[in-house]
Structures are given as C-alpha cells and as structure tokens.
Amino acid sequence: MATSVLANDSQKFAELQKVIAQYKEQEGALMPILHRAQEIYGYLPLDVQNYIAEELGIPLTDIYGVATFYSQFTLKPKGKYTIGICMGTACYVKGAQKVLDKLQEVLNIGVGDTTDDGKFTLDATRCLGACGLAPVMMINDQVYGRLSPDDIEGIISKYKDE
Amino acid sequence: MEMVKVTIDGVQVEVPKGSTVLEAAKAANIDIPTLCYLKGINEIGACRMCLVEVKGARALQASCVYPVSDGMEVKTNTPAVREARRVNLELILSNHDRNCLTCVRNQNCELQELSQKLGVDSIRFEGESINYSVDDFSPSIVRDPNKCILCRRCVSVCRNVQGIGVIGANDRGFNTIVSPVFDMSLNEVPCINCGQCILACPVGALKEKDDTQKVWDALNNPELCVLVQTAPAVRVALGEEFGMEMGTIVKGKMVAALRRLGFDKVYDTDFAADLTIMEEGTELLDRIENGGKLPLITSCSPGWIKYCEHYYPEFLDNLSTCKSPHEMMGALLKSYFAEKNNMDPSKIFVVSIMPCTAKKFEAQRPELSAAGYPDVDVVLTTRELARMIKEAGIDFVRLPDEEFDPLFGDSTGAAVIFGATGGVMEAALRTVAEIVTGKSLENVEIADVRGIDGVKEAEIALGDITIRAAVAHGTANAKALLEKVKSGEKEYHFIEVMGCPGGCVNGGGQPIVSAKEHMDVDPRLARAAAIYQEDRNLPIRKSHENPSVKRIYDEFLGQPNSHKAHELLHTHYVPRKKY
Ligand code: SF4
Ligand code: SF4
Ligand code: SF4
Ligand code: FES
Ligand code: FES
Numbered sequence: 001m002a003t004s005v006l007a008n009d010s011q012k013f014a015e016l017q018k019v020i021a022q023y024k025e026q027e028g029a030l031m032p033i034l035h036r037a038q039e040i041y042g043y044l045p046l047d048v049q050n051y052i053a054e055e056l057g058i059p060l061t062d063i064y065g066v067a068t069f070y071s072q073f074t075l076k077p078k079g080k081y082t083i084g085i086c087m088g089t090a091c092y093v094k095g096a097q098k099v100l101d102k103l104q105e106v107l108n109i110g111v112g113d114t115t116d117d118g119k120f121t122l123d124a125t126r127c128l129g130a131c132g133l134a135p136v137m138m139i140n141d142q143v144y145g146r147l148s149p150d151d152i153e154g155i156i157s158k159y160k161d162e
Numbered sequence: 163m164e165m166v167k168v169t170i171d172g173v174q175v176e177v178p179k180g181s182t183v184l185e186a187a188k189a190a191n192i193d194i195p196t197l198c199y200l201k202g203i204n205e206i207g208a209c210r211m212c213l214v215e216v217k218g219a220r221a222l223q224a225s226c227v228y229p230v231s232d233g234m235e236v237k238t239n240t241p242a243v244r245e246a247r248r249v250n251l252e253l254i255l256s257n258h259d260r261n262c263l264t265c266v267r268n269q270n271c272e273l274q275e276l277s278q279k280l281g282v283d284s285i286r287f288e289g290e291s292i293n294y295s296v297d298d299f300s301p302s303i304v305r306d307p308n309k310c311i312l313c314r315r316c317v318s319v320c321r322n323v324q325g326i327g328v329i330g331a332n333d334r335g336f337n338t339i340v341s342p343v344f345d346m347s348l349n350e351v352p353c354i355n356c357g358q359c360i361l362a363c364p365v366g367a368l369k370e371k372d373d374t375q376k377v378w379d380a381l382n383n384p385e386l387c388v389l390v391q392t393a394p395a396v397r398v399a400l401g402e403e404f405g406m407e408m409g410t411i412v413k414g415k416m417v418a419a420l421r422r423l424g425f426d427k428v429y430d431t432d433f434a435a436d437l438t439i440m441e442e443g444t445e446l447l448d449r450i451e452n453g454g455k456l457p458l459i460t461s462c463s464p465g466w467i468k469y470c471e472h473y474y475p476e477f478l479d480n481l482s483t484c485k486s487p488h489e490m491m492g493a494l495l496k497s498y499f500a501e502k503n504n505m506d507p508s509k510i511f512v513v514s515i516m517p518c519t520a521k522k523f524e525a526q527r528p529e530l531s532a533a534g535y536p537d538v539d540v541v542l543t544t545r546e547l548a549r550m551i552k553e554a555g556i557d558f559v560r561l562p563d564e565e566f567d568p569l570f571g572d573s574t575g576a577a578v579i580f581g582a583t584g585g586v587m588e589a590a591l592r593t594v595a596e597i598v599t600g601k602s603l604e605n606v607e608i609a610d611v612r613g614i615d616g617v618k619e620a621e622i623a624l625g626d627i628t629i630r631a632a633v634a635h636g637t638a639n640a641k642a643l644l645e646k647v648k649s650g651e652k653e654y655h656f657i658e659v660m661g662c663p664g665g666c667v668n669g670g671g672q673p674i675v676s677a678k679e680h681m682d683v684d685p686r687l688a689r690a691a692a693i694y695q696e697d698r699n700l701p702i703r704k705s706h707e708n709p710s711v712k713r714i715y716d717e718f719l720g721q722p723n724s725h726k727a728h729e730l731l732h733t734h735y736v737p738r739k740k741y
Contacts, residue, residue, distance in 0.1 A: 046344055046741060049343070058327075059330070060343055061329060062321075062327065062330065064330060065331055068334070070334075
C-alpha cells in the first residue's frame with residue numbers, strides 16, 4: 001500500500017516535493033503544506049502524510065493529529081462532484097433532512113462518503129448563506145434552492161451522464 | 163539557587179525560583195490533585211484538575227504549570243476551587259468506562275484515587291459515550307480507549323522521551339481519541355513495545371498483554387517440565403507490588419514465591435547474562451582485531467532492537483549477533499538441559515519473568531527457536547508475576563529467602579548490573595580488560611558509565627588499545643547518539659543501548675509509579691542503587707569467573723563464538739518498514 005499513491009502519479013508527486021521544499025524551512029510549515037497537498041491529491045492519504053512526516057522529520061502522528069483536528073482536511077478521496085446539503089437552521093426547518101435522506105438513497109452512500117465510481121461525495125454543511133432559498137444544496141459551485149426530495153433524482157442524473 | 167517566598171493556604175514556604183505552584187504546595191505539605199501532570203514528562207496543563215486560586219489572577223490557574231513568584235499568595239482549598247475540580251472530575255468520569263472491579267489498575271489508579279479523595283459520590287452529568295473496540299493485536303501492549311482520560315502522558319513519553327511518537331491525540335471535540343494513525347492497531351505501526359506508555363498512563367487504558375493464564379495452564383499440565391528464569395531488574399522492584407519500599411532487594415523471596423507457584427526449576431537470567439558477556443566480549447575483540455564492523459552495539463534490549471530495525475536499519479550490521487540473555491537461557495534449557503535430563507524439548511516450557519513488555523514480542527520472533535521450539539514460551543512482566551503470587555495467596559513479605567537452583571542459577575555481580583543503564587558495558591569491560599591485559603582488574607566499578615545522563619562516554623586503555631565506549635538509554639538518546647556516529651562526529655568501538663530510560667530497572671513491565679511518587683523518587687535511580695548494592699553483595703563480580711559458565715563451555719559449547727555457540731546463542735535482524 002505504501003508509496004502507491006505517490007508512485008501512481010509522478011506529476012503530482014513532483015508538485016508535492018516542490019511544495020515541501022518551498023515551506024520546509026519556515027516556521028509553521030505544516031498547515032500550508034497540508035493545504036497544498038490536499039489541493040494536489042484531493043485528500044490526505046497515509047502515503048502523502050507519511051512522506052511529509054519523513055521530509056519534515058516529525059512523527060506521522062503530529063501530522064495526522066492536525067489532519068483530523070481541522071475539518072477542512074479530509075482523509076478520504078473526494079468525488080468529482082461534492083454535494084453539500086445545508087443542514088443550517090433555516091434549511092432544516094424547511095425539510096433538509098428529507099432531501100438528505102433522498103440523496104443518501106439515490107447515491108447509496110452516507111454523509112462523508114464517496115460513491116464507488118468516484119463521481120459524488122456527500123457532505124452535510126452549515127448555513128450556506130442562502131437561507132431565502134431554503135432548503136439549499138450545492139454541487140461544486142452550483143447552488144440549488146427550494147428543493148424537494150422529488151427534485152433530487154433529476155438533478156443527480158444530469159451529473160451522472162456528464 | 164535563587165529562592166522565592168510564597169504563601170500557600172496561609173503557610174509560608176521558600177522554594178527555588180522557577181518552581182511551579184504545585185511544587186511549592188508540596189513543600190507546604192499540601193497535596194494538590196493532578197491527572198495529566200507527570201514530572202519531567204508531561205507538563206501541559208490540560209486536565210485542569212490542579213486548579214488553585216492565585217491572588218490577583220483573574221481565573222483559577224493550573225498549578226502544575228503556573229510558576230511561583232515572590233510574595234505570591236495561593237489558596238488551594240476554596241469553595242470555587244473545590245467545585246471546579248469536582249466538575250472537571252465528574253466530566254471525565256461521565257464518559258469513562260467505570261468498571262473498576264475488573265480493571266487491571268483497580269487500587270492502583272490515579273483516577274480512582276482522585277475520585278475517592280474528592281469524595282465523588284454521584285456524577286451529575288450522564289454523558290454519551292462512544293464504545294471503542296479494544297486494541298489487543300500487539301503481543302505486548304493492550305489499548306483500551308474506553309478507559310482513556312486523554313491526559314496525553316503516553317503521547318509525551320512516546321514522542322519526546324522515546325523519540326518515537328506512534329500514538330497521538332487525534333480528531334477533535336467529543337470524538338478526540340489517543341490512538342495510532344488511521345485507526346491502526348499498535349501492532350501495525352512502528353511501536354517498539356517498550357511499554358513506557360503503560361508506565362505513564364494514570365489509568366487502565368494501556369496495559370501489558372496478560373499471559374498469566376498460559377503459565378497457570380502450563381503449571382497444571384503434568385506432561386510439562388516448567389522452568390522459570392528471572393531478569394536482574396525484577397529482584398529490585400517486585401517488592402513494590404507488595405508494599406515494600408522502592409529499592410528493596412527481594413531476590414530470595416522471589417525465588418521462594420516461584421517455587422511455591424510450582425515451577426520445576428527456578429533459574430536466573432543472570433547466568434545467561436554472564437554468558438552474554440563471554441560471547442559479546444569475544445565478538446567485540448574479534449571485530450576490533452579483524453577489522454569487523456564497528457561500533458559494536460549491544461543487543462540485549464528487544465525494544466532497542468525493534469527501534470533499530472524500524473528507524474536505523476543502516477546500523478543492523480553493527481548490532482551484536484548475541485541473542486538477549488533470556489533467549490540464550492531458553493536455547494540452553496531446550497538443548498543442554500533437555501539432553502542432560504533425557505527430555506524431549508517439546509516437553510520443556512520456559513517462562514521468563516522480565517521487567518519488559520518488548521520481550522513478549524521478542525519471544526515470538528520465529529528466528530529465536532534454536533532447538534526447533536521457541537527458546538522461550540511465555541514472558542511475564544514483573545507486574546504479572548505479582549498478580550500470580552497474589553492470586554495464589556502467597557504472603558510474599560513473610561516468605562523466607564531461598565536460593566536459585568544450581569548451574570543455571572549461578573551468576574556474578576557483572577550479570578546483575580545488566581539491569582541498569584551502563585551495566586552491560588561495565589560488565590563487558592570487566593571481562594574484556596582481563597582478556598586483553600591478562601591481568602586482574604583492581605577496581606571493577608566503572609563510574610563513567612553509571613547514572614542517568616542520557617548519553618555517557620568512557621575511554622578505557624587496555625594495553626595497546628584504548629576502547630572508546632558510549633552508553634545511551636531511552637531511544638531518543640539512542641537516536642541522538644546514532645546521528646553523531648552517522649555524521650562521523652563521534653567514533654566508538656562499543657555502544658550500549660537500552661530501550662528504556664534508566665535501563666531495565668525502569669522497563670515497561672515494572673511496577674507502576676504514580677505521578678505523586680514521581681515527585682519524590684526517581685525509580686531509575688532508586689532501583690539502580692539496589693542493583694549496584696547487589697553487585698557488591700556477590701562474591702564473584704566478573705562474568706568469566708562464573709564457574710558454571712566455564713562448565714557449560716567445557717561440557718557443551720566449546721569456546722565463546724564456537725559453531726555451537728553461534729547456533730544456539732546468536733541471531734540476526736531484519737529491516738522493518740515504518741508505515
Ligand atoms: S481506569 Fe481506574 S477508574 Fe477506570 S475502571 Fe480502571 S480502576 Fe476504575
Ligand atoms: S510501547 Fe513504546 S513505542 Fe509503543 S506506543 Fe508505547 S511508548 Fe510508544
Ligand atoms: S492512554 Fe492513558 S496516558 Fe494515554 S492519554 Fe489515555 S489515559 Fe492518558
Ligand atoms: S440555513 Fe441553509 S442556507 Fe442558511
Ligand atoms: S492541568 Fe495540572 S494536572 Fe492536569
């Protein structure tokens with residue numbers, strides 16, 4: 001398992017090396033490196049974290065602790081489309097839970113998971129600042145408002161076929 | 163030393179500048195409750211059990227990290243302080259698996275003691291709790307996150323004292339857990355099984371893998387000849403489990419207890435330590451004379467060996483090929499002893515009583531089975547032996563002193579000092595000096611390699627050669643030393659490494675010393691003092707003068723490093739990955 005993610009894509013690996021070289025000597029290098037690593041790989045798998053640990057000469061647990069502490073980091077690969085269904089108060093009151101249930105049913109995954117084909121990741125988010133349109137979800141940058149569970153299948157199928 | 167005056171609960175004390183309020187309170191005979199604090203190891207002010215009122219400070223302060231200043235006034239026992247501590251404790255207890263009766267730390271637990279001391283009679287918050295699975299895949303260490311109070315003492319010792327860091331505080335908020343990465347077992351990460359985390363843990367969240375049942379079963383099996391051996395460090399610590407003072411030598415009582423438990427023979431790993439000196443001393447001289455790989459590094463500590471395999475594979479050829487002493491003993495019991503007594507080695511069951519959790523892992527190494535069976539069948543820690551003695555109803559403190567069984571129970575002062583950092587080096591030099599110079603050493607005590615400095619050095623002139631030696635204990639110190647050797651900054655002939663800080667006397671299988679006791683005594687020193695006392699008590703203090711060791715060579719092994727010695731007493735190592 002080790003090194004596979006790194007070896008699979010030499011271009012990404014070269015980028016990671018560059019990032020580490022850029023920040024290595026700076027104080028507080030870890031956060032920016034983790035951010036950039038996540039941008040490169042889409043998530044922070046074991047191999048990537050371990051490589052960073054070796055390069056910075058710190059225990060892997062130091063990195064893993066940070067990666068699991070901040071919610072902006074993810075340890076699992078993200079799908080091509082990240083669906084963020086808002087669970088903020090306004091959306092919740094307007095039935096977001098039912099929409100979420102439907103999403104889970106249609107995609108056949110739980111919150112935080114990614115479909116096997118790597119297309120969709122399902123996240124529950126805080127208020128997206130579009131309460132007037134509640135209940136709201138976002139698929140990547142696209143906002144969908146005034147949702148009802150019945151809309152879901154149609155919306156998802158559009159992305160599925162892309 | 164600059165002193166400052168502080169008033170604690172109306173009592174004025176003078177303490178060195180830079181002391182904490184906790185230390186100052188101690189000087190005023192006031193015992194402030196603590197949980198996350200472990201002197202010199204974990205001083206992070208995380209649990210807030212040690213809160214006090216400092217005059218002029220806005221909020222209550224954590225006394226374990228709050229420095230004193232001249233004229234400071236502190237109150238440790240106000241209603242606000244009591245309530246705050248109480249709430250903290252109840253919060254910890256509210257999601258703690260409180261099954262004390264079946265817990266390994268029952269009556270030896272800092273959380274339990276605190277709960278009793280603060281008079282907790284009910285818990286106001288009945289919190290949710292996550293039910294974690296227990297990680298018991300490692301042959302040495304068991305982790306039970308349901309009992310973890312997130313004090314991070316284990317994290318600090320593993321990361322900072324051992325220089326390893328395979329456990330950390332992960333996730334956040336309610337989900338925070340102290341664990342290895344990616345939900346792995348300790349068995350899947352580069353943990354060296356040293357057990358220092360167990361010694362640091364205030365509760366039952368970390369413990370040794372208990373193998374006592376295997377030993378009870380063997381003792382009950384009429385087909386088996388069950389032989390036991392004890393490491394040097396056990397005899398200076400076992401008494402603590404029965405309320406005796408730290409540093410009491412209980413060799414005779416320990417032997418008596420083992421006989422009463424039903425072992426067929428009670429042998430001394432010290433015999434094999436003397437044998438190790440013969441083998442390793444010969445190996446050292448051979449490498450020096452014939453241009454072999456130097457520095458030679460000792461191999462008695464299985465925690466250190468695993469560390470080297472994971473973290474410094476480039477030094478594997480420097481390691482002595484000698485098995486650790488108890489493995490040598492096991493190999494001899496299943497060969498020489500079996501032949502002499504006309505027994506099939508499969509009917510011989512060897513139990514090692516060790517101060518060490520790493521030796522449980524070591525005993526499972528497939529290469530350590532010279533006679534076709536594992537050299538050692540079960541390793542029990544000092545703590546597990548104490549448990550068996552208690553379960554058998556043996557009144558340990560009143561036992562008479564008894565002697566080890568002959569031959570494999572015969573040893574010297576050189577062997578017993580294996581239990582303390584520097585001891586293997588000192589023992590080896592006692593013998594090597596006489597081999598090289600042909601003259602008897604007048605002063606056998608080598609002060610330079612004693613004590614608890616992280617890295618110790620000595621130069622010993624022996625005729626034409628001057629042996630440059632270094633000693634490190636605790637793997638973080640070993641790391642620092644190896645880096646210097648690697649860079650060429652330092653050159654040595656011979657290095658001793660013990661995986662645990664202080665050496666085996668402070669091994670991960672030894673009696674647990676609470677944070678409170680740690681403020682008064684240092685087990686690395688108190689137990690080592692007993693080790694050196696025992697050395698002085700013994701009539702013979704050099705390994706090569708052990709008559710029984712001579713006999714084994716005459717009758718069975720031939721010469722040190724002979725073909726037969728190599729087959730039975732030596733081994734090899736494998737590089738291991740980290741993740
Ligand atoms: S860890 Fe301590 S308080 Fe918790 S169950 Fe064990 S003995 Fe009781
Ligand atoms: S046994 Fe040693 S290496 Fe393993 S987790 Fe505990 S302290 Fe760390
Ligand atoms: S396992 Fe023990 S030492 Fe480690 S954080 Fe938990 S309670 Fe503290
Ligand atoms: S609550 Fe959903 S957008 Fe504000
Ligand atoms: S904060 Fe002082 S003992 Fe934990």
